[in-house]
Amino acid sequence: MFNKQLLPAILILCVTTAGAQDILTNVMGRKITSLNGKWHYIVDQYETGFYDYRFKERNPSDPEAYWNNPVQKDRSDRKEHGYNDKYSIKVPGDWNSQDAKFVYYEGTLWYQRTFDYQKQQKDNHLFIYFGAVNYKADVYLNGKKLGAHKGGFTPFQFEIPDSILQPKANFLVVKADNKRYADEVPTLNTDWWNYGGITRDVLLVEEPPVFIKAYTIQLHPPAAGEAFDANNMIIEGSVQLSQSTTQKVTVTIPEIQWHYDAVPDGNTVHFSFPVKNLQLWSPEKPKLYAVTVATGTEQIKDNIGFRTIQVIGQKIVLNGKPVFLRGISIHEEMAPEIRRAVNSADAKKLLGWAKELHCNMLRLAHYPHNEYMTRMADSLGLLVWSEIPVYWTIQFSNPEVLVKAKQQLADMIARDKNRASIIIWSVGNETPLSEPRLKFMSDLAQTAKRTDSTRLISAALEVHYNKDMNTIDDQLGNYTDIVAVNEYLGWYGGLPDNCRTAQWKTVFNKPLFFSETGAGAKGGFHADSLTRFSEEYQAWYFKETIAMMKRMPSNYTGLSPWLLVDFRSPRRNNPVYQEGWNRKGLIDQSGKKKKAFYVLRDYYEAMEKKAF
Ligand code: GCB
Numbered sequence: 001m002f003n004k005q006l007l008p009a010i011l012i013l014c015v016t017t018a019g020a021q022d023i024l025t026n027v028m029g030r031k032i033t034s035l036n037g038k039w040h041y042i043v044d045q046y047e048t049g050f051y052d053y054r055f056k057e058r059n060p061s062d063p064e065a066y067w068n069n070p071v072q073k074d075r076s077d078r079k080e081h082g083y084n085d086k087y088s089i090k091v092p093g094d095w096n097s098q099d100a101k102f103v104y105y106e107g108t109l110w111y112q113r114t115f116d117y118q119k120q121q122k123d124n125h126l127f128i129y130f131g132a133v134n135y136k137a138d139v140y141l142n143g144k145k146l147g148a149h150k151g152g153f154t155p156f157q158f159e160i161p162d163s164i165l166q167p168k169a170n171f172l173v174v175k176a177d178n179k180r181y182a183d184e185v186p187t188l189n190t191d192w193w194n195y196g197g198i199t200r201d202v203l204l205v206e207e208p209p210v211f212i213k214a215y216t217i218q219l220h221p222p223a224a225g226e227a228f229d230a231n232n233m234i235i236e237g238s239v240q241l242s243q244s245t246t247q248k249v250t251v252t253i254p255e256i257q258w259h260y261d262a263v264p265d266g267n268t269v270h271f272s273f274p275v276k277n278l279q280l281w282s283p284e285k286p287k288l289y290a291v292t293v294a295t296g297t298e299q300i301k302d303n304i305g306f307r308t309i310q311v312i313g314q315k316i317v318l319n320g321k322p323v324f325l326r327g328i329s330i331h332e333e334m335a336p337e338i339r340r341a342v343n344s345a346d347a348k349k350l351l352g353w354a355k356e357l358h359c360n361m362l363r364l365a366h367y368p369h370n371e372y373m374t375r376m377a378d379s380l381g382l383l384v385w386s387e388i389p390v391y392w393t394i395q396f397s398n399p400e401v402l403v404k405a406k407q408q409l410a411d412m413i414a415r416d417k418n419r420a421s422i423i424i425w426s427v428g429n430e431t432p433l434s435e436p437r438l439k440f441m442s443d444l445a446q447t448a449k450r451t452d453s454t455r456l457i458s459a460a461l462e463v464h465y466n467k468d469m470n471t472i473d474d475q476l477g478n479y480t481d482i483v484a485v486n487e488y489l490g491w492y493g494g495l496p497d498n499c500r501t502a503q504w505k506t507v508f509n510k511p512l513f514f515s516e517t518g519a520g521a522k523g524g525f526h527a528d529s530l531t532r533f534s535e536e537y538q539a540w541y542f543k544e545t546i547a548m549m550k551r552m553p554s555n556y557t558g559l560s561p562w563l564l565v566d567f568r569s570p571r572r573n574n575p576v577y578q579e580g581w582n583r584k585g586l587i588d589q590s591g592k593k594k595k596a597f598y599v600l601r602d603y604y605e606a607m608e609k610k611a612f
Contacts, residue, residue, distance in 0.1 A: 131200025
């Protein structure tokens with residue numbers, strides 16, 4: 001029988017990802033053609049290119065729709081839009097950083113470029129892939145709509161049908177709209193700047209008639225509570241094809257002579273095979289193996305690390321050994337350029353700073369970062385907490401919002417499930433206590449666990465502050481593997497010496513992690529340590545916080561202070577010290593390290609030497 005209750009959820013799923021298909025695993029390892037570079041743009045605050053003067057969506061063939069190529073037939077022909085080199089913008093990249101007139105812009109920008117493309121084989125599939133567009137993207141090719149997608153930090157792709165593709169001068173248009181809405185994820189209110197545009201790579205991906213859609217390759221995780229056994233390691237996973245076939249699927253790891261092949265039963269193969277002499281991935285030795293996944297007509301190369309992660313009692317256990325997380329939180333923003341991070345060089349710079357701090361862990365806040373970041377974390381040996389932007393006051397009672405959050409969760413996991421560095425999926429940050437919120441958040445936590453049982457699930461929980469005892473009893477902690485909280489004693493509550501008397505307790509027998517702690521300082525502003533926004537105040541804050549951390553209960557397993565680099569935030573309007581910046585970075589917006597950087601570095605260096 002048709003279930004009417006399901007209807008809103010189904011409809012919303014269609015709007016959120018209309019035309020989009022399951023994400024292709026490891027897009028960079030495929031046959032790709034970059035569409036990055038200079039594109040044309042039109043700023044369209046009133047969405048004139050989308051709606052007519054009665055505010056109705058324009059007909060597909062309307063010559064005034066901005067997805068259509070405005071060719072002036074003769075000199076008397078009226079054309080009120082057009083694309084021109086004078087209005088060019090870099091892709092990938094947020095628009096806000098590319099021209100002073102965009103610094104505060106939120107709304108619609110139309111992007112346009114042309115490309116030539118001839119498929120190598122007639123019956124191959126061709127996809128257009130976007131690393132991310134913030135927030136809503138409507139994509140058109142040669143006047144035809146390929147699809148729409150919502151969600152500013154996850155990839156999506158559309159297939160380009162033969163009926164639309166031309167060998168020359170394909171007219172590609174993307175409407176990118178980053179307006180904020182109460183019922184989106186994130187919602188209206190965040191403590192970061194809402195950078196708009198095509199912020200990540202755009203690629204054409206050509207695939208054979210039967211192609212590899214997705215694959216998972218990992219070390220078989222120990223059963224709950226069971227110790228990891230290095231003498232009994234199994235590599236397992238699956239390869240999912242676009243359709244059933246008689247072609248053989250092979251997975252090989254030449255360095256250890258590991259080879260698997262099988263003809264799929266249906267469109268998926270599952271494998272599980274013992275392995276010997278495997279060097280495990282760890283922060284100390286981030287060993288990655290060259291892995292090839294192939295069919296008779298396709299070969300995809302990847303670099304994959306193998307490790308296990310578990311919670312045993314109160315400890316986080318990596319490859320059978322307890323690990324203390326020396327973390328740092330990071331926004332996907334670059335200093336000194338003040339823009340979204342977009343490539344491998346950006347990732348190297350940000351993660352290089354984390355290495356200088358002696359970190360072994362990153363909290364990639366508060367949304368999934370680009371794939372260069374997680375791949376760089378794999379190569380540099382940094383454990384990762386990756387998160388969806390379920391932040392603060394999401395509409396917890398709205399089932400459509402839950403569908404959107406779940407979509408982003410699924411996409412985050414689908415893109416990065418083969419990254420050894422990622423040990424934690426976080427389902428949200430500082431969400432205010434209520435019944436609907438607990439229902440919403442526990443559903444997300446359970447969904448994350450069901451989707452990927454090999455990693456730990458977390459969220460930044462709420463704390464009950466009290467001068468005698470700060471208690472972590474947020475019931476969401478029943479659903480997470482780690483009890484994580486953000487704490488700001490000495491910044492939002494009194495002065496840093498408040499830390500001296502603070503006591504902490506959790507009602508959960510689980511690892512306790514401080515997913516944030518921090519204080520604001522304007523780089524280069526020096527005063528005594530009681531002066532707010534001075535580097536000295538921030539350094540004092542970190543000294544007191546670290547002393548407090550050393551007195552934590554035995555389930556204390558690490559921290560990821562807030563944060564590596566200052567970032568733009570419209571909520572931070574002290575006209576002398578902030579000017580639109582959240583100043584809690586250990587590095588300022590010009591890339592200069594503040595005093596507190598060295599305080600944290602010394603703590604981490606000492607913890608690194610100490611056996612945990
Ligand atoms: C928090 C939030 C983070 C903010 C930070 C702050 O607890 O999770 O997004 O930026 O505090 O600076 O207040």
